[in-house]
Amino acid sequence: GIQVEQSPPDLILQEGANSTLRCNFSDSVNNLQWFHQNPWGQLINLFYIPSGTKQNGRLSATTVATERYSLLYISSSQTTDSGVYFCAGPHSSGAGSYQLTFGKGTKLSVIP
């Protein structure tokens, strides 16, 4: 299956700062999802982004499929952005089934 690596593993930001999180994958993927896991444990879909760039408010994501990486940009960070950010790509186990393989995550702490 694919390997997914995320960097950095930990990030501490002052409120208002910008940041870039990176996700590298070992093989080509036709889907990539970014999630935010909040301090209560909920996994929230941020982006479905197999290629190109998408924006949602202060967050945007870019996937360069040919180079096997994706970037998540957080601008003007807020304390509510704290949590763990995961990227995940699909892995086929045959029989038409694709499950997500997750990276280890980037733990973001935004301090006031």
Next chain:
Amino acid sequence: DSGVTQTPKHLITATGQRVTLRCSPRSGDLSVYWYQQSLDQGLQFLIHYYNGEERAKGNILERFSAQQFPDLHSELNLSSLELGDSALYFCASSVGGGGTDTQYFGPGTRLTVL
């Protein structure tokens, strides 16, 4: 709100016991996936059902089983529980089971085995 519901939110039980976790997918989604998140293993795929049929198994222990019912809700049964089974269990759903389908995750069930 993803539209995927899971019950219960929290479960505390003892070693050796059996528990059942329940998941209702988003309306219209035929696929249900189960994932386990533990501190040492991260987020790992357990099993995938599509329209009532098992499609794929991941790192699922033999003590664990699952099924998807005709109304498409799914249950994950964990038996002979061990301390190491303590984890957050997520259910996700998608329209199909393809590699281009977005998976939407439920709020999770936090299992604590004492």
